[in-house]
Each structure stands twice: as structure tokens, then as C-alpha cells.
Amino acid sequence: MGTVTLAPVLPTTRPRLIATDLDGTLLRDDKSVSDRTVAALAAAEEAGIEVFFVTGRPARWMGVVSDHVHGHGLAICANGAAVVDLHRGRRVVSVRELPTATALAVVKELRTATPEVNFAVERTGGIHYEPLYPQFHLDPGAMVAPVEELLSEDSEYADEPVLKLLAHHAELAPDAFLELARTVAGHHAEFTRSSPSALLEISGPGVSKASTLALCCERRGIAPGEVVAFGDMPNDLEMLTWAGTSYAMANAHPDVLAATTHRTASNEEDGVAAVIERLLGLPPAA
Structure with missing residues (x-):
């Protein structure tokens, strides 16, 4: 394992896609999305960077982001078993089922x-x-x-x-x-x-956040090196090791901290937003 970076270190080129877990990562402990995070995600999309929410949650629990963050395109739900369109009422558009x-x-x-x-x-x-x-x-x-x-x-x-x-x-x-x-x-x-x-x-066999994210990226012609990922728990590990650049939250599980070389602030301190602001050259939010 490489040297762990405690402060957000940026990829050498601007990514084409941001993949972020929700609970313990993007969401605060009270399950809210901070104004700072909403602004950072909107700025990323305005800059042409796609945002994927990649979560263990089912589609029906995605209102926490689709209602308050205006629906950032597609979400990968149920740890990769479903892809959901947040722009169309959380409609499930593809399924990788467990037989x-x-x-x-x-x-x-x-x-x-x-x-x-x-x-x-x-x-x-x-x-x-x-x-x-x-x-x-x-x-x-x-x-x-x-x-x-x-x-x-x-x-x-x-x-x-x-x-x-x-x-x-x-x-x-x-x-x-x-x-x-x-x-x-x-x-x-x-x-x-x-x-x-x-x-x-x-x-099901082979189904994970990482494998479904890889399929979505392949369809868009996006390479792993063009993806920045954020997570905090064992169900994020494959995604974090697949992405070209990955960040463990300061509050992450020990296995996640051990598997990633970059870290950012905790979910309570808007660690995802802090990295996005730096990626875009924005001043840190107050």
C-alpha cells in the first residue's frame, strides 16, 4: 500500500465522473445533504463532470438525494443490483438480480x-x-x-x-x-x-458497486482513471480500488482506510464537497 495522504490530493487531470457513496460519505449523520455539498455537486455537473450516487440503498430510499439535490442523473442502488434514473421518479432502468x-x-x-x-x-x-x-x-x-x-x-x-x-x-x-x-x-x-x-x-455472483459502475462507465467511454470515488464502508472497497482516484472519509471503516491512499474530511465535515471544490478550483465554502 502507498503512503496515505491525509489531506485531499487531486488527480493530475480533471475527472469525467464522480462516484460517491451516500450514507457515511455524502450524507451527514442525520441523513441530510448540506448546502455546501449541494452546491459542489451542481458545480461539478456544470463543469461537465457526471455525478453517480453509488449506494446500498434501494431506489425507494433515494428521495434523500433526488428530492434535495435535484436528481443528478443515474444512481447505482442495492450495491450494484439496480441502476435507477433519478430524473424519472427513481425508475429502475436495469437489474442484476440474485437468482x-x-x-x-x-x-x-x-x-x-x-x-x-x-x-x-x-x-x-x-x-x-x-x-x-x-x-x-x-x-x-x-x-x-x-x-x-x-x-x-x-x-x-x-x-x-x-x-x-x-x-x-x-x-x-x-x-x-x-x-x-x-x-x-x-x-x-x-x-x-x-x-x-x-x-x-x-x-448475485459478480455483482458489486464496482462492477456495475464499470459497466456504466464503459458505455460512456469513461476509463477507470477518469473516475474519482468516495466511500466509507466495506461495500465501497471494490469501487474505491477500481476507480483511478479514490478517497476514504475520515470516519471510514479501518479496511477502507487501509485500502485507499487518499483521505478527506468526514461526512459531517463535507469531505466530498471539499475535494470537489479543489478539483474545480473553487474557494472552500464557509
């Missing part, structure tokens, strides 16, 4: 390794839960049932592609749970985490 047979194989492996695990299923139309899964964001119409029923071909939601499987453990430490899951079931699917709790996010 139900793969999800069921993961359920079997994890339940064998640690029977206390509980699951939720994120589909294009909403999320559905097992009875003991902590329902922090219970959407209207959510189905509550054993995960095998949630994934059944006979489910009333079976026509909606599965974006990701979520697994929660009430006792294991978050990183220990991730390591265990990758060990016993990593050959089936992609495992990552972005929550402070022991909550894993499971995507």
Missing part, C-alpha cells in the same frame, strides 16, 4: 453455520422479512414469513427480481459475521456490509 436458487443455497449454508441468523429479501418492488428480522424500515405491504416462503416461486412477489438477500445476527460482531459468511457461502454469492450492526448484504 432465487442461489439465495436459497446461501440461506441453507448460513443457517447450518449459525442457526440464529434471520433474513430479509429485497426485491425491485420492496423488502420482505422473516418474523425475527429487525424491521427498521418496514415498508407498507411488506410480507412477513420464513425466508423459504419469501423466495418461493409461489410467492405473490415472485415476479419481482431479487436484488439482494439480507442476513442479520443479533450476537456476532459485524466483521466476524462477514468473515464467517464468506467462508461458508462465499462461493455462491457476493457478501458485504455497510451497517454498524451485524447485517450482511448478499448480491
Whole structure:
């Protein structure tokens, strides 16, 4: 690993695309977008730099940016499983689904390794839960049932592609749970985490923020070296190592800090905006 830079250091040429995570990165802890950040993103787009929000959030939770930042084009949601058009009512324009047979194989492996695990299923139309899964964001119409029923071909939601499987453990430490899951079931699917709790996010083989961002960039003729990326949690790691220039937030997970050579201020201190201002030669906002 190269020498870590504590202050924002700029790429040698102006990027063509900025890819930023949301929670813990672009958003402040209260889930707001600061006026400084709104102004910086608008200035980037005015300068011809595309902005992609790249998040673990589903499309229906994107109002936090599409309503307040006027919808900066496309967003990559559900850790790469969906591309969403923020200009058209958060419409899902492409999906990289998790096959139900793969999800069921993961359920079997994890339940064998640690029977206390509980699951939720994120589909294009909403999320559905097992009875003991902590329902922090219970959407209207959510189905509550054993995960095998949630994934059944006979489910009333079976026509909606599965974006990701979520697994929660009430006792294991978050990183220990991730390591265990990758060990016993990593050959089936992609495992990552972005929550402070022991909550894993499971995507189809090869699906990640990085791989979907790479596809979007390829279609635009944008090379990795023309991308600047920002993140803070393990689900950002592949994206940060793929991009030509990447910044870990000061509040980032230790693995993210170890994997990146550039750092910026925390999400509470508008670290993304600080880098964009310097990229554009703008004076720092007061």
C-alpha cells in the first residue's frame, strides 16, 4: 500500500465522473445533504463532470438525494443490483438480480453455520422479512414469513427480481459475521456490509458497486482513471480500488482506510464537497 495522504490530493487531470457513496460519505449523520455539498455537486455537473450516487440503498430510499439535490442523473442502488434514473421518479432502468436458487443455497449454508441468523429479501418492488428480522424500515405491504416462503416461486412477489438477500445476527460482531459468511457461502454469492450492526448484504455472483459502475462507465467511454470515488464502508472497497482516484472519509471503516491512499474530511465535515471544490478550483465554502 502507498503512503496515505491525509489531506485531499487531486488527480493530475480533471475527472469525467464522480462516484460517491451516500450514507457515511455524502450524507451527514442525520441523513441530510448540506448546502455546501449541494452546491459542489451542481458545480461539478456544470463543469461537465457526471455525478453517480453509488449506494446500498434501494431506489425507494433515494428521495434523500433526488428530492434535495435535484436528481443528478443515474444512481447505482442495492450495491450494484439496480441502476435507477433519478430524473424519472427513481425508475429502475436495469437489474442484476440474485437468482432465487442461489439465495436459497446461501440461506441453507448460513443457517447450518449459525442457526440464529434471520433474513430479509429485497426485491425491485420492496423488502420482505422473516418474523425475527429487525424491521427498521418496514415498508407498507411488506410480507412477513420464513425466508423459504419469501423466495418461493409461489410467492405473490415472485415476479419481482431479487436484488439482494439480507442476513442479520443479533450476537456476532459485524466483521466476524462477514468473515464467517464468506467462508461458508462465499462461493455462491457476493457478501458485504455497510451497517454498524451485524447485517450482511448478499448480491448475485459478480455483482458489486464496482462492477456495475464499470459497466456504466464503459458505455460512456469513461476509463477507470477518469473516475474519482468516495466511500466509507466495506461495500465501497471494490469501487474505491477500481476507480483511478479514490478517497476514504475520515470516519471510514479501518479496511477502507487501509485500502485507499487518499483521505478527506468526514461526512459531517463535507469531505466530498471539499475535494470537489479543489478539483474545480473553487474557494472552500464557509
